[in-house]
Amino acid sequence: MGMEFQKKLAATETPIPGMLLFDLPVYGDNRGWFKENWQREKMMALGLPDFSPVQNNISYNDKAGTTRGIHAEPWDKFVSVATGRIFGAWVDLREGPTFGSVFTAELDAGKAIFIPRGVANSYQTLEDNTSYVYLVNDHWSADAEYTFVNLADETVGISWPIPLEEAELSEKDMAHPRLAGVTPMAAKKTLVLGADGQLGKALRSAYAGDPSVEFADRSSFDLLDPASFGSRNWRKYSTIINAAAFTAVDAAETEEGRQAAWALNVTAVAELSRIAVAHGLVMVQVSSDYVFDGSRPSHDETEGPSPLGVYAQTKAAGDAVVSVVPRHYIIRTSWVIGDGPNFVRTMASLAEKGVSPAVVNDQIGRLTFSEDLAAGIKHLLDVGAPFGTYNLTNDGEPRSWADVAADVFELSGRPRGNVTGVSTAEYFRGKEAAPRPSNSVLDLAKINGTGFRPELADTRLKGYLQNSK
Template sequence: MPIEFSKKLAAHETPIPGVVLYDLPVHGDNRGWFKENWQREKMLEIGLPDFRPVQNNISFNEKAGTTRGIHAEPWDKFISVATGRIFGAWVDLREGPTFGAVFTAEIDPSQAIFIPRGVGNAFQTLEDNTAYSYLVNDHWSADAQGQYTFLNLADETAAIGWPIPLEQAELSDKDRAHPKMADVTPMPARKILVIGADGQLGKALRKLYDGDPSVEFASRAEFDLTTAESFSSRNWKNYTAIINASAYTAVDAAETAEGRAAAWNVNVTAVAQLARTAVEHNLTLVHVSSDYVFDGSRRVHDENEPFAPLGVYGQTKAAGDAIVSVVPRHYIVRTSWVIGAGNNFVRTMASLAERGVAPSVVNDQIGRLSFTQDIAAGIKHLLEHEAEYGVYNLSNEGEPQSWADIAADVYELSGSPREAVSGVTTEEYFSGKTAAPRPLASTLDLTKIKATGFEPASSSNRLAEYLKNELINP
């Protein structure tokens, strides 16, 4: 069968998610033919994942009827034919609702197919002297073979219509002995690793992803960002994303000599190691940022505002953001005034209200609360919807308030008079105290994250729910 010349480069979806068949332009004349088998820029333009191949393999098959497979491997493959023609068969062997889905196609040099990790791959040569070529995005090793998932070529469930009957084909003994579908253990999905899983945000992520085996949680004791062993002891090939819910957040302590060193170590040095890991292993890195990267001179902050931190904590967060921004697959989620499980401003005010204390609270810092359940939901939304990588502001919705306004709301919702809360300026409140400078305006523009389809909950509604739950389960 002659090769079809001058096809337009095009992509065709298949019944198996992530498996895409490509038409490749082949240019021929009296000397033979030429094609661009792999051209990253053009392939990305039509939607091929940037899977970063590191190894190229060629399987030469002398006789028509040579049949190999079905092997699901722990890496992605871009398959093409250099000479000859094949009948390809692919079976989804990944955990999930499409397990067992089948796609078949005849492929000659004018076509190629992308096969993601966990999809079983097999082919049968239809011509003598067929050369089958494939790019993979991980180096082959003997250890990796233990992560393969196999399916028998003759499985009745897959019901693959081999052009040359298997009893007449050339097969290896190993391929003949592969298990049937009922005995196949599906290949598990790559995992999301949550670091800092015992903090306020980490606990919210635990609750949100409860029961999801594809999400793994690590407390500081289980993954200490500041130690090299935490990074070297993990097989990063088994992960697809890291959510960094860990940070040094002692704003005032960061102004001391000891605190400054600790803040830079956790918020910058450790984040640089995370970023390097993400780049080396093509992982998505989710990093949580802060309104403290700004000086508060603008009433509302959007994602493009230049950094202008006032104190050490803000400086370390800005430096961490700059590092993470060079990771090709990154989400920087910028929050303000975080409220979750553990000690925080709302809990403190509720405790004061219960004890009948009349506090003086800062009234010239303006912003919005960010409840951890909504930060967690926003992170999950960005990952699941594969939003464009970059920086996203994420707080709760509603009219910006001062800390004094929020404190008064807490008192009123707790059954105490609003008037018990009096307002003072930041300068007055910290007079005579050693404290870090604070931005006076912390309101974040939420336009960008809303454009992805995520709608943050109302701050006032979340506050009422939070207080109710805290009163019932203190």
């Protein structure tokens, strides 16, 4: 069969999710042919994930009928033909609804295929002296976990061009289990750090029952201990969600607090980012309205940082580090309220005790309830939103801290007038305190554009107080 020259580069989706079949432009004349076997930029524009190959392998086969497989490997793979022709058969052995799905195709030098991790592949040569090449995005290792299915499985039902009884096979391949006996390859894991904080607890609820999500608190992953970073087999992970941070804003202004804030918010984040780059992981970093000085009426994702205090500076530095990770989400949020000590619970307790507090009235922003923050992070990951920075708070009219306190008092059955508004300067007079942004309102247009619309802060506040009783 003659090879077709000068086709246009094109990608075709297959029945197996994530697997793409490519037509490659091949240019030939009386001397032979030339092709761009793998071209990252052009192929990514057609849907190829940026899978970052790290190893190039070649399989040479003397005879037509040489058949290898069916093997599912714990890495992504891009396969193309150098010489000859092959018949390829692929079976989805990943956990999920497409387990057992089959796709077959004939490949020559003018075609290539991208195979996601966990999709089993098998190749039968159709000509003597056939070679095929594959790029993989992890180095081979002896402890790599494979999954197999038998070449002759009746359920899979592959119609081999050269019958298996006439093909060149290995005894090992023929001994693989039938589909009914195959244990599906589990998805790579998401690691949530800081899992016992307000956001961490909300992420536990958001991912409840999902075995692919692993939660680590300080006792199981101490971000200040270098040994923690070497305690994981990072090949088994796809995503890190860093919900841990030093958030004691005023304590960060002290010598001890400054060192602790930089250690947790920058040094540890830099090490996580290094791991994410080395292993091609998605890195989710939770940032803060404090990276801005609050001089604008609202802050969108294009605004550069202008941090005021030490805590703010460490969060801005952490964002800068994470921004160089190719696959990252920086989630900027403000005024987080969840399961743990927080401003709303403090005000509700004061209302119950009959205390009339003085509360700052010249800092403006929106509350962020941790359940919505967790849901927004999960949404970005689930829909594969474009990587980058996103603002994420609850929606509605911005409020001052005094307004929020008055809302809490009113919902607790106390008069709003029991809350007295004071300026930031007056509230902190005579106290050691970090500077605060005067306006923490974050523009939500970008995350709304991904299909996620956070609940109104007023609605969440009512529900939060009712559930806290």
